[in-house]
Structure formats: C-alpha cells, structure tokens
Amino acid sequence: MTLKTLNNRAMAWIKIAVFLLALIPLLKLGSGAYFDSLGANPIEKITRTTGYWALSFLLISLTVTPLRRFSGWNWLLRLRRILGLFAFFYASLHFLTYLVLDQFFDWTSIVNDIVKRPYITVGFPAFILLVPLAVTSNNRVIKLLGGKRWLLLHRAVYFCAIGGVVHYWWLVKKDHASPLTFAMLLTLLLGIRLFYWLQGLNKSGLFTVC
C-alpha cells in the first residue's frame, strides 16, 4: 500500500479522523457556551465561528480536486463528500444562529436584511444553494441523476464559495485581512480549475494559434 493507493481499511480510518477533526470547532463552541467563556458577545462569537468554518470547509473541499491532480492521490476524492457536508453543516449552524439567536425569528428584520443588506443579499442565496448540493450528496441520488448531471449541479459550489467570500468581505468594518486570505485562496483554487479547463480547450484545438 502506498500513498497513491490506500486500501479500504486505511480509508475508513482517515474518514473517521476527518470526521472527528471537523467536529472540533463545534466542540470548542459547545464547551465555550457551557463554561461561559465565549466573551462579552457570545452570539457574535458563535456567528463568526460557524461562518468562518463553513467557509473554511468549503475551500478545503475545493482543494481536493487540484491536490489530487498534483499528488496523484486519487483517494482524496473520497473525502470530498464529507468535507462538503461539513461545510453545509457549519453553514446551517451559521444560518440558524442568525435566525434564532441573532434575530429570534423577527421575519420583518430578516426580510429587510436580505433585501437591503448587500452582505446578506449574497450570503443568503449562497447558503440556499448549498441545500440541493447537500441533499444530492449520496450514491443513490448520484445514480438517479446520472454522473454528468450531478457534476453540473455540483459546479454550483463555485458560486456558493464566491458568495461566501463576498459576504465575509462586505460585513467587516475595516479589518480585511481575514476575508482577503479567503479571497486569495479561492482565487487560486478557481484559477487552477480555469487553467486546466483552458488547457482542455487547447487540446481540443479551439485555442490553436494560426
């Protein structure tokens, strides 16, 4: 067994490890809430943390494909689903925090936010768009949809990631360092895809210079 080809047992252990690691931010929030150590504004802390990890997992899941290409470790692909689902998990917590803890079902304020606050105007659809991706993240649905259609649908994740980064960028007051990091990483990840895509076109002769 090499790093290029892992057997199923090794794969199972890796998946368990990823699952447990991915729960750490939630456990930290939980213990923070229990021991009352989330600071003076716990709701803000929870909102920020869940949002940060939703975006992080989204970017990590987008790293899988390029990393697999560079390394040749095809088994990485088998982690993509769990990573994507954790992105959805933290995004859901983020949304629920806003809905319940922040706004407490104040629908008028929520609708106003979605219509009038640009960062929510992009953040909300970015989250909603994650729902069909999460729902179709199982083998049965993939079979039902057919690989091509499934793949097309899941390209929507690019828009979710862009929406998420823009959402973060627009909500900070002046400290752009963290959203900037996300923006640069996302540009890199999407840039790699664009590069390969253009190369594909080139091979098919569309970009041959006369």
Next chain:
Amino acid sequence: MTPYKSTSIKPSEITPQEVFYNRRHFLQLATGAALAGLLPSGVLAGETLANVKKATEILPDQLTPLKDITSYNNFYEFGTAKEDPAINAGSLRTRPWTIAVEGEVNKPKVFDIEELLKLAPLEERIYRLRCVEAWSMVIPWVGYSLAELLKRVEPTGNAKFVEFISLEDPKQMPGQRSATLNWPYREGLRIDEAMQPLTLLAVGLYGEVLPNQNGAPIRLVVPWKYGFKSAKSIVKIRLVEKQPISSWMEAGPSEYGFYSNVNPAVDHPRWTQAKERRIGEFFKRPTLPFNGYADQVAQLYAGMDLTKYF
C-alpha cells in the same frame, strides 16, 4: 448651554463588586507593596480614584459588568479583534503623559496628566455607549466635562471645531504596525458639541483608573454619538476653524460622517441601526435617537438634515 443632567441609578444596580475587588487584589499582589509605595495613587489601571462624586442620577438600565467593558473593545491601535486590546494594551505607557491644547485659543498649554486629574472635581457619569456595529453597553465613567478644560485655554472666535488626536507609537501600540487606519487616530466635534456638558473627558471607569484597553490615561466620551467618535489615549486637542477630517471619515466617507450621531432612522450603508444588542442581553432593543440623550442635545442640530449630515 444646558447644565449636565444626570439620571439616577439604584445602589443595588451599581457594581459587581466581587469582580472589582478581585481585580484590585490581583493587581495589588502583582505590583507589590514596594512599587505601590513609590508611585502616587491613581496611576495604575485598577487603582481606585480618590474623591469621586458618585453619580446622582441613575439610568433605568443595568450596568455592564467591568469584565465585559474591559474585554470587549474596539481599539484598533491594539488590534482589530474585540479581545485584542485587553491582550495587547499592556505595552501602553500612561506616564509620563501630556495633552497639548493648541490652535485657535488665547492660552495654548501643554497639560500634564497629573494636572488634568485635578483640573476639575471628578464625577461619576453613567452613560450608554452605542457602537456603530449595533451593540451597546452602560458604563460608569469617571471624569469631568470637556468644557472645563476648554474654558481654561480660552477658545477664540475662530474656534469652530475641536480636533482630538490620539497617541501614535507603534512600539506601544502594535496595531499601528498595520495600516488599518491612517494613524494617528483623529476625531472631531463642533465647538458647541465639545462644550455640551455631557461631553466628558474620562480618566476612570467603575471608580478606578481607566484600564489601558479603554483608552488610558484620558479619553473622550460623547454619549449621543457612535462609540468611535470618543477618541482614546488623547495627546493633542486642536481648536480649529475648519471641520476636521476624522480617521473613520477618511477610511470610509460614505459610511462614517463627521457627526455620527446615534440615529435609528439612518442606517449604516451595510447594516441597520434601528436596533442594538445590549451586551449581556438576548433580545435586541430598539436604538434611541441620539442614544437617548435627545432632550439634551437634539437642539444642537435643529434644522439640519440628519440623513445628509450623518
């Protein structure tokens, strides 16, 4: 000029005393008796200020605990995260310290901090603080009206505005190593706003010397404006004829105006100002015009379009 109207607070609401004493006890231990003997009192953060007149008028609002006031701060000189100032402000040296008051005045003067501490009787003022980020606190400051200081330098007829300049020293203020804002931090008020008795020069908090992260050794508190208008760690006050440009106006002219009065009817371009979360409370509460000080300050803006002059 309307006199300062304080609003009474029940003694039962005043202080989470255990926090207060624990902190003091810790500081006393940490500093050691020898050092404490060498220094005059009222210097170190956490030391009790002497001869403070207790607040006579009390807000119906509950005071925000000292722990929250000192651990959740916007003070970009020490970092942009709320926890940063409490972590990093230890490097600020508050002695020696002077404030130069200059510009359109008959008697410009450099005031030493010891002199400032005795310039006028210290009084406790319990004020609401509304941050532009839509959270708020209730803070028992200690200080005196800025007018007390301004009267002593005799502003000339040309003094239409007052500019406040905070300390710039990246060695003491690590946040200044990044160009988050154009340092030093600058703020400004119209002269009548500056002379309004509510406008406070604060040197303390909860009866103690102002902690570094809250703007030690001396700061401004303008309770009817968003928090960023209240410049911290002030080293210079200039009386000027033209409206000064504040650091935040420079950073985002469409988002932060010169006046920045708390106004639930005028939203920040990116978020609503209609409500606020009082630190320690679950449900948001409606934001009050001029942060609840309308009867004292609204007349300063009579006839002005506050949507335009935000």
